[in-house]
Amino acid sequence: MGKFVNNVDEFFKFCEENEVKFVDFRFTDMKGFWHSISYNIKIVEPDQFKNGIPMDASSMDGWQPIDKSDMLMMPDVETAFLDPFTADPTAVVFSDIFDIYKGELYEKCPRSIAKKAMKYLKDSGLGDEAYFGAENEFFIFDNVKIVDSTNCAMYEIDTEEGEWNDDTNFSSGYNSGHRPRKKGGYLMTQPIDTATDLRAEMMQVLEQVGLDVMLGHHEVAQGQNEIGVKFGNLVEMADNVQKLKYVIKMVAQLNGKTATFMPKPLYGDNGNGMHVHQSIWKDGKNLFYGEGNYANLSDFARWYIGGVLSHARSVAAFTNASTNSYKRLIPGFEAPSILTYSSQNRSASVRIPYGAGEKSVRAEFRFPDSTSNPYLAFAAMLMAGLDGVKNKIEPAGPMDENLFKLTLDEIRERGIEQFPHTLRGSLEALIRDRAYLKDIMSDDFIQAYQHMKFKTQVWPYEARPTPYEFKMNFSC
Template structure:
């Protein structure tokens, strides 16, 4: 589906036609979290759209200090769409953040960084367009509880689909007995797939907000799902991830359920990934296509993969940016951590879809997850890929065997690099290896990002005892 408006004039006409009462300005922080501020329609005019909407940048995690807190939101009018969930007609607009102190796009604004990455590719003469197709998986639970205190910690999630509920007595209904079981949820029919109508509602609302929906299905794990949408350019694809997550969470919420994109909420079952299909284009030609090569992928396409693999440990700090991310990256759960490529083989970190023609040839990175800020994840992968193209890095592969069956010793013997095993490992790799990002990512941003992730995620996680540690250690 195309844009709803293409100019400021069309924006105001569209708002009048739809009796819009509120303008909701959305922007994204370095975690990928959406923030918003709502203006009355009567307070919005051409002047403020052109000048920018003021806000306090010191109240956003890892942004401005309080003595330099004034910032501007620059509305991208072409992204406007009606919020399907508000009681009063409200139009949502994506915004970029502007730094009034440096008179430039804010260097910690993820959306502005992604735009700069595309400009960099063009300035190198390599590509004038980059297309990304993320596949975001999610869980829908009926209930979630967690506690984190000085003397106790724990969590509990529940879904009627969970095999642990086979013996549950429900007070107001009978136990249906139809459950997918661990790793048994891929494409089952109803009633085992209990979310047919819920996903259908999500798909219809996603189309209302401008996404082109292809399919929806139950995923492998209990309570896990995926909805497939059409790819877009690097900015449009990241915008779509934000819309996708918003709609999925809201539809679940309005149906008395809760949705999460957390990579590994269930121990022993598959986790949520964000497989990302990617290709570079120039003058309307797919640079990753060469007929007759392995999977029809060009040398440039393989160099792009090689660049991502070369910098993968640092890339992971953005594509897999939480401690929970690395609980997903385990062999046997369709979450590959072995850095090689293959056609058809989903145990490789990069899959090149089999038999694709000129327009569809692409590379699919399978290790990212949806805790990533999409703008930063896409930009970092592209920057690594561009470095691979410039340096002509050749990745290890192809490897068409089941890599999940290889032992750690066999992986090492074959000389195949792996993803980092912890967020600490990824962040420490980023400290050592970040020159490939420097044309777009500033030192100030990189230093702030590393410090924030260490302080918010790594140190608190490493300092907390877990239930499993009590199980293994208490009686020692």
């Protein structure tokens, strides 16, 4: 479906035709969260799209000190769409952050970093377009309880699909008994799949906000789902991930449910990934295509994969950006942590989809998840891949066997690297391995990002005892 407007004049005509009352200017912080300022349409002027809108950057974690807090939101008018959830007609416009002190796009603005990555690709001469396609898995739950206090820590989540509800007396007095069971939900239909109509509503609302929706289905775990949308260029796809997460969470909320993209909310069942398909094009040709080679991969594609895998331990700081991310990346749950590639094989970190022709050959990176900031995750993978092309880095593999069956000794014997096991590990790897990012991420940004992640994720997580630790250690 794409854009609704192409320029400022069309934007105001769009607002008039849709009787817009408010304009919601939104930007993304380093964590990947959306923030917004809503303006009455009466005072929105064309010059604001050129000159920017004031905002306080000191209130964003890791951004500006309070004595240099003034920044500008620079609206990208071509991203405008109607918010389907507000009571009064509201137009949403994505914005970049502009640094008034340096007179340039802000070095800590994720969307601006993604734009720098696209510019780097073009300036390098290696390609002129990077296409990304994200598959964001999510859970739909009926209820969530969380306690995090000095003397108590607990969570409890519930879905009517959970096998723990087999003997529950529901208020309706009826328990159907139809449930997907642990690891049993993939492509299930009603009555086992309880989210058919809810997904259909999500898919239709996603179309309303400009995404081309291709499919929806139940995923492997209890309460787990996926909705597939069409690929786009790097920035466009990152924008679409933000839209998709917003729509899915809001539609669930309005239906008395709650949706989460958290990687591993259920112990012992599959987790949520964000598989990311990638290819680089130049002069209208797919540079990943190499007829007759393994899986029709070109040398360019193989080196690109080699670059991402060789830098994967530091790339993980952006693609797997939470402590919970690494609970998903353990053997046995279709979440790969062995840094190799393969055709069709979902146990490898990089899969080459079956039957891809000249236009559709691509690499599917299977380790990322939706706790990542999509702008930073996509940009980091692109820069790592291009570093692989420039230096002709060969990836380990291909390996077409079930890698989940390999022991740690067998993995080491074959000289295959593994993904980091913790967020701390990936952040420490980023300290050692970040030269490939220097053209789009400043040292100041990387230091601020690392500090923010340690402060909000690593240190609080490491400081807290868990119920399992009590179970194992209380009687010692």
